[in-house]
Amino acid sequence: MTPRLRGRTALVTGSTSNIGRAIALAFAAQGAHVVVSGRDETRGDGVVAEIERAGGRADFVRADLDGTAQASQALAAEATRRLGGRLDVLVNNAGIYPPGTTPTTDPATFDRVYAVNVKAPFFLTQVVAPAMVAAGGGVIVNLGSWVARRGLPMGALYASTKGAMETLTRAWSAEFGGGGVRVNAISPGVIRDPALDPSSQFAGETLMHGTPAGTAGHPDAIAAAAVYLASDDAAFVHGAVLDVDGGRTGVTTTGR
Structure with missing residues (x-):
């Protein structure tokens, strides 16, 4: 089977751990030359080494x-x-997720969360999307979150930034789609970082009670969705927000 991203090049921000790392590994496994990016050089070099050991380029x-x-x-x-x-x-x-409620959020935290979660991808897209148009096309995949559409009594600041990214996804699709750039988003549910101790308690598990999945997901599920959206299989997908959340957003079950 031909790798779905053979000959493609990709930049994955925040890809030294968790979801970003899984996306970088999956892209490389599907033939893409990947730039791994983040603040921690040691972890970044580790992801690159893992990709290269598997025969990929990064x-x-x-x-x-x-x-x-x-x-x-x-x-x-x-x-x-x-x-x-x-x-x-x-x-x-x-992206970053500082815990806290609206009354406990100080102005510096507010500014930093919007800077990292919204302004940074906005200005990155500002330069990348026109270059893609000039080159004949490309793909942008944003990360939203189920909390953007399911109100919780905490994390309002983070939820609002993810709502902004889902809105920008649709706006950018309209703005750049005519130039051959497909823009879509993935809305993950609760994802357990594989780096956590498997025997430790994970508070996020309770947020998946009453869903079809019934448990937190693995980063590989998000990576698989990213591969799909980046590939030609999604050639007719524009401005979509793909829920990969175990049913958290749209489904409630009983008896769990």
């Missing part, structure tokens, strides 16, 4: 996406250079 580019246009532009430029001058797929995955 580079690490350190980036602290602080919400400034300069940081996003620098990452786009260096990633494109490492990928031979062409970037086919951008995955806007990097």
